Amino acid sequence: MRVFMALAMSVALGAGSAHAQQAIDTEKELEKYRQMMSDPMSNPGFLNVDRGEVLWSQKRGSKNASLEGCDLGEGPGKLEGAFAKLPRFFADTGKVMDLEQRLAHCMETQQGVDMADITRRRFGAPGRTSDMEDLVAFIANKSSGMKYSAPLAHPKEKEAFAIGQELFFRRSDFMDFSCATCHAEEGKRIRLQGLPQLNKAGKDAQVTMGSWPTYRVSQSQTRTMQHRLWDCYRQMRSPEPVYLSDGLTALTLFLVKQAEGGEIQVPSIKR
Amino acid sequence: MKKLSISAFVFAGLWALGPALAQDVPKVDAKRLEEVTKAMWPKTPEGWEKRISYDETQAVCSQFRNDLPQAEFDKVKARELATIKLPADGNVLGDWKSGRRFANDGRGGTFTDRPMTNGANCYACHQMDRFELSYGTLGPSLVNYGKDRKYAPEEARAAYAKIYNSMAVMPCSTMPRFGYHGFLTEEQIKDLTAFLFDPESPVNK
Numbered sequence: 001m002r003v004f005m006a007l008a009m010s011v012a013l014g015a016g017s018a019h020a021q022q023a024i025d026t027e028k029e030l031e032k033y034r035q036m037m038s039d040p041m042s043n044p045g046f047l048n049v050d051r052g053e054v055l056w057s058q059k060r061g062s063k064n065a066s067l068e069g070c071d072l073g074e075g076p077g078k079l080e081g082a083f084a085k086l087p088r089f090f091a092d093t094g095k096v097m098d099l100e101q102r103l104a105h106c107m108e109t110q111q112g113v114d115m116a117d118i119t120r121r122r123f124g125a126p127g128r129t130s131d132m133e134d135l136v137a138f139i140a141n142k143s144s145g146m147k148y149s150a151p152l153a154h155p156k157e158k159e160a161f162a163i164g165q166e167l168f169f170r171r172s173d174f175m176d177f178s179c180a181t182c183h184a185e186e187g188k189r190i191r192l193q194g195l196p197q198l199n200k201a202g203k204d205a206q207v208t209m210g211s212w213p214t215y216r217v218s219q220s221q222t223r224t225m226q227h228r229l230w231d232c233y234r235q236m237r238s239p240e241p242v243y244l245s246d247g248l249t250a251l252t253l254f255l256v257k258q259a260e261g262g263e264i265q266v267p268s269i270k271r
Numbered sequence: 272m273k274k275l276s277i278s279a280f281v282f283a284g285l286w287a288l289g290p291a292l293a294q295d296v297p298k299v300d301a302k303r304l305e306e307v308t309k310a311m312w313p314k315t316p317e318g319w320e321k322r323i324s325y326d327e328t329q330a331v332c333s334q335f336r337n338d339l340p341q342a343e344f345d346k347v348k349a350r351e352l353a354t355i356k357l358p359a360d361g362n363v364l365g366d367w368k369s370g371r372r373f374a375n376d377g378r379g380g381t382f383t384d385r386p387m388t389n390g391a392n393c394y395a396c397h398q399m400d401r402f403e404l405s406y407g408t409l410g411p412s413l414v415n416y417g418k419d420r421k422y423a424p425e426e427a428r429a430a431y432a433k434i435y436n437s438m439a440v441m442p443c444s445t446m447p448r449f450g451y452h453g454f455l456t457e458e459q460i461k462d463l464t465a466f467l468f469d470p471e472s473p474v475n476k
Contacts, residue, residue, distance in 0.1 A: 162299045163307050169336055170308070171329040174322055174380055174454055175447040176438075178333065182409065190395045190407040237380040237454075239312045239319065247311035 032235070045137055045215030045267030052138025055131055062112030070106035072099065072139065083143035084264055087253045089154040096160040098249040100226050103135055122243050123230075124221045136213050136224045137260035140266045144199040147263055148209060148256045160246070164254030167247055168199065181236075181249070198258055206262025209255055214268040222267050225252050288401055316382060323452060327356045328438060337443035347442035354451050355435050363431035363464050370466030371473070374399055380454060389454050391434075391463055396446070399466070400473035409445060417468035418475040434460050 056079075057066050072082035073090070087098040093105060107113045152161055166204035171178040182190065184199040196204035213224045229248050233241050241248060317325070323329075328347050331339065339347065357363065376390025393399060396410035420426035433440050435450030449455040455463070466472050 041288060159299070159303070164302055166299050166304055166333075167308070170333045171337075172325045172333075174452050176332075176452075177447070180336070181445050185409075188408050190409065191405045193407075194408075197415075234383060235382045239316050239324075240382045242313065243309045245307075245311045247307045250307060 024183040043092055043215055043267065043269050044220075045100045045213070045222045045269060046141075048134045048137035048213075048215075048267065049141050050138075051129065052134035052136070054115075055135055056138060061107065061113035063110065063112040065111045067103070067106055067111065067135075069110055070103070072102055073118045079139055079142040081141040081143050081146050084146040084148055085150055086257070087160065088151050093245070094156075096154075096156050096249060096251050096253065099136055099139060099201035099224070100132055100224060101249055102245045103132065103139075105245055119243060123227055126220070130221075132226075133213070133222050133224060137222050137267045140213050140264070143264045144266055145263065147261050148206075148259045149261075150253060150256050152257060154251075160253050161257060163247070164250035164252070167251050172238060177236040177238075179232065179250075198255060201258045201260060203262075206253065206260075209259035210262040210264050211266065211268035211270065213266050214270045216270055218271050225255075321453070328442075332443035337445075339442055344442050347438060351436050351439035351442065351448070351451070355432050355439055356449075356450070356457075357428065357431065357435075358457055358461060362425050364468060365458060365461030365462055365463075366466040367462065367469035367472040370459075370462035371400070373455075373463060374466055375403070388440070388456075388459070391449065391455055391459065392441045394457070394462070401476075402408065402473065413467060413474060416474055417470070417472065420468075422468055422470060427464055430467055433459055434463055437473045 038102060053064060055067070057068055059066050070075045070076065071090075071092075072079065073085055073088050074080070074082045083099055086102070087096050089096050090102065090105075095101075097105065104115065104118065107118060108115050118131055121128055121130045122132050124133050151157060168179040168183075171181070180199055182188070182195050183197060185195075186197050186204075188195045188197075189221060196208040198205050198208065209225075213222055215222045229251060230241060230243070233239075274312070312324075315322075328351060331343055331347060335343065373391040374393035377392035377395060378384065379387050379389030384419040393413075394403060394406045398406040398408075398412040398414055399416075401414050416430070417427070429440075433446075437444040437446035438448055438449045447454060450457070450460055467474055469475070
């Protein structure tokens, strides 16, 4: 949203004196475009939702089982509102898990699917769909209209939150960056890209987290929080973080708590 | 000693975030945090062996959320100052046109990049040439940087040193330590300094 506004502004600034009106016109056009794209019939992210629905009930793997017995925290097979409360503690693994970790756990233990293949296709690309992106889109969509409310009650959940918070401020690697370098001040931007402030609870965090997973127009793929964080670390010039590692879940828990009370509307559509 | 500093950093961190978040959040066990980060990045990528992953300065800036007590501030400043290498011949001014190119180039250094000459990506955070409209705001505007400093040679040397290691000037600065990490070469830093200090550079127009 901010990118579009910033782009519109830059176009306007370049044009000189008539810039204000042009910015308003451009913004109106973009707003129409955004409304069109957030229509479920027009947002390609809903193709992932449909594929995810099929994958959820499809019998697969060495155990020829579906995922319908998978407990995402609200009970086996219960999908409504499950995403809004993740990441959370699961007694059967003794771990705090995000949606993707939990799905991987169910795929492995209940279905016996080839996890190397799941991991290889963790991020969709042209001609290669991602089961994870499809399932996350489907399941997260079942929390659309609800608000983030991870329990943060179990000691392990509190520990994960605290670790996520430390990771958020942890400066490292080739450019000395942390998440906070870009996301701890209000109204800042990189080039023309607006940066949400995520070090404190509030609107920025709510709007940001409430719109993931999202269909990314620039990538022609629906992306999850695992991918978002992967790409953040990439741009920070860090080494590639391990997919489904506990640190990414801890960071996600920190972020969803900053977004507490924010409404989930997913899959959304973004740049 | 180590334990002391870690509990101090946890305290500082929670305090910095304010009471709304600090409540009910346990202190992080340092060992546990290390386990988690180790599992996120279990091995050094091939070709990255010489890269610094987590040094003493990064650790202390993380601990204190970049807001260092005076004693730590002085320690970091002295340590970082000692890393700066000025060009052997004392000339810090290269080719401003080449500097302009690097300032606008954000490629290089990520785990999806092939080895290449890294861009400096100055515009990600700074305004420089006033006619370049796509600039970020994390850092201050550098418009008229050299002109405002009357093109003074000692100011140019200070700018070179700041690009080389920002934390020698401002401990825990947001700006990467480009020379210290070897992210940019001496030649590149000279070109960027010239971009700031050449009277013909669009930065000063």
